[in-house]
Amino acid sequence: MSTLALKQQKLEVKGMWLGFVGVAIFSLTLPFTRLAVAELNPVFVSMGRAVVATILAGLMMWLQKARLPQRSELKSLFIIACGVVLGFPLLSTLAMHQVPAAHGAIVLGILPLATALFAALRFHERPSLGFWLMAVMGSGLVLGFAFMQGAGRLQWADFALFGAVVLAAMGYAEGGRLAQSMSGLQVISWALILIFPVTLSLSIWSYLQYGLHASTAAWGGFAYVSVFSMFVGFLFWYKGLATGGIARVGQVQLLQPFMSLLGAAMIVGESLNLINMLFAVAVVVTVSLGRQMKIHR
16 A cells, blocks of 8 residues: 555544544534423523534634635525524424434434535535435435324424424535635634624523523533534534545444434433334435435536
């Protein structure tokens, strides 16, 4: 093996490990959110975590002396902020107030496929017939699981989770495009800073309406989603993508539903049952096949 090939292999391995750490951090978001919303208002949990992450992001941008976003980048940053700073956290947190974290992990398992679809449409590519079939199949699996868990009907929390998938996919796809002109860390940091007046206002409103009386466990859940899910996880994830390659490292995300199920069992005491695991396997296989046949050129 040549020196160049060996170096590339080492970078890929390093990138995979960094990506794995990022996915492991993200996979615990739903269980810790479930822990936090047991005692804290869902609006405060979702918006307050963005406020804390914005403070960290602002400090990082100041230390790095990062450039200000250009006017042409503001539209993309606004879309990202609406997707992954406002929409996904709020809807997924509201859902965790009503359904188990394991339920959310399976529904959100289709997120990588939805992101691939948004990215294809954003870049004016033509998704292949196979991709569309996998997208329909994956959606059908998730809907079937939701119907089964809801005793033959969809719960409002399912609609919140579906909305969270759409908004997160939109934000991830737009972020992937913008990361071509600025680093991934700067993308999430400026998105947080841009929408800060909204997240701060909603956090203050929630505090005035519902107060902040909670146990140490609930505050621990809030601290995790604020520091790790909303900021630290992105440091590992984006660094892994940049080091090992987006296509290769991105496959690590397929492990997230299983790690979320395990986290739900360990953190909030939810049972690991066979039905959940079977649906998780089916969704992950569908997503994996769909991503492999995404584009017809």
